[in-house]
Amino acid sequence: MDTIASLFSFITTPVSWVIVQFHKLYGALFGDDTGWAWGLSIVSLVVLIRICLIPLFVKQIKSTRNMQVLQPKMKAIQERYKNDKQRQSEEMMKLYKETGTNPLSSCLPILAQSPFFFALYHVLSAIASGKTIGVIDQPLLDSARQAHIFGAPLAAKFMDSEEKVSALGASLTDVRVVTAIMIVMMSASQFFTQRQLMTKNVDLTVKTPYMQQQKMLMYIFPVIFAVMGINFPVGVLVYWLTTNVWTMGQQMYVINQNPTPGSKAQDQYLNRVLKSVTSHGEVRGRTRRNTVKRIVAKGPDRNDIERKFITGLAKLGLAAQEDGTVTKSEAAVLEAEGGAAPKRQQPKRQTKAKRHTAATPPATAKSSGSTGSEAKTSLEKQDDKPKSADKPAASGSSRQAKSGQRKGPQRPKHPSKK
Incomplete structure (x- = not known):
């Protein structure tokens, strides 16, 4: 503990000064x-730190999404160079450089607030030991030792002995009940934060080992917090519970306003946008317009959820524009009305016999030079023929067409060949 305290002693004075203010x-x-x-001083310290870390949180979100997108490519590199670890690392670094992704960006918020966490832990431990630290002098030290949160002193721990708790003016039962409730709340908030990230804000169309790792962390992190929590003072539990609740709320806001493409959260978000457009006839809000703008820019690369959104706009007679707005579209209106704009129909395919009949010149064209009486005589002869003879003739002509013989009138045979 002394080694850790010495490493973070440079920030102990600023943290104690903020708490005093x-x-x-x-x-x-x-x-x-x-x-x-x-207690509220510690909560306000957390809020101040997390507000300063918002830019890092935004960077963490972008890095996490880039890692999700790159998982298939990373898996392909691992399979291709599974026997060459050096080449595998080089290709990985090349991929990160080309896409501008930093794997450590997802850990930046935790790494950035770690010094404040250890500094606060050291301050509360000094208060429990009755030692002045930073700008906390003896009167402030006495005041902090008398402060209780629901009967538990700020510097008391779950594993403290009864004598030590009595020295702080409290009972061991009160301390353990309060710390146990705070540890459960701290672990539950951590679990819920990770769970909503996995169930709502993950692209379900991509199955990668990264998702399995996140599922494991969803159960491992709460257990780690529960084990570590029994050694945290009440003031540190207040700090960690507050930062978990802040992270959970921040995560919910990001999921609702800027969900991951292809996730369940994106489907819910675009449905809300579509309902708003139905009610007001326009896309309201800069964030929503930017979302529509990105969907339009994707073109044919849209996922199924985004195509569903564009189709929903078309049914309303609207078309999304490149600037994120929507305008009336006549084609979309006609299509939504169903049949006002009939689609072009392909002509039906004729049978082979009909095509052969159409290609054969009509009988009237052959006998154009005949007299009316000759045409009448030929018609009468045709009528005198029995109907049963018509069928073989038709079948014979069809057989000739199928056998590939030349169409039209045939050349008479030579008398010697009869």
């Missing part, structure tokens, strides 16, 4: 020695 504010409202004043 917030304590002055809340002490004027609730009293200097109350748990509300000191």
Whole structure:
């Protein structure tokens, strides 16, 4: 502990100064020695730190999504160079460089707030030991030792002995009940945050080992927090519970407003946008317009959810534009009305016999030079023929057409060949 405290001693004074400034504010409202004043000071410290870390959180989201997109390519590289680890690492680094992805970006928020966490832990441990630290002098130290949150002192731990808890003016039962409830809440918030990320904000069309790793972490992280939590002072549990709740709320906002393409959250988000367009006839909000703009820019590379959204706009008689707005589309209106704009129909395919009949010159054209009486005589002769003789003739002509003989009138045979 002394080694860790010495590593983060450079930030102990700033952290203690921020806590004291917030304590002055809340002490004027609730009293200097109350748990509300000191507890809210720790909560305000968390909020301040997380607001400063918002740019890193945005970078973390982008990095996480890029890693999800690159998983199929990474898997292909691993299979291709499974016997050459050096070449595999080189290809991985090349892929990261080409796509501008940093695998460590997803850990930036946790790494950035780690110094504040250890500094606060050291400050609360010094308060429990009765030692001044940073800008916390003896009067502030006495005030902090008297502060209780639901009967548990700020510096008390779940594993503390009864004598140590009694020295802080509390009972061991109160300390263990309060710390146990806070540990459960801390682990549950961590589990829910990871679960909503996996169930709502993951592209379900891509099955990669990365998703399996995230599922494992969803169950491992809460267990780690529960095991570590029994050794945290109450003040540190307040800090960690607050930062978990902040992360959960921040995650919910990102999922609702900027979901991962192809995820369940994107389907829900685009349905909300479509309902808003139905009610108001336009895309309201810059964020939603930017979303529609990105969908239009994708063109044929849209996923099934985005195609469903474009189809929904077409049924309303609207078409998405490149600037993210929607306009009336006559083609979409006619298509939505169903049949107002008939589609072009292909002509039906004729049978082979009909095509042969159409290709054969009509009988009237052959006998154009005949007299009317000759034409009448020929017609009468045709009528005198029995109907049964017509069928063989038709079948014979069809057989001739099928056998590939030349169509039209045949050349008479030579008398010697009869």
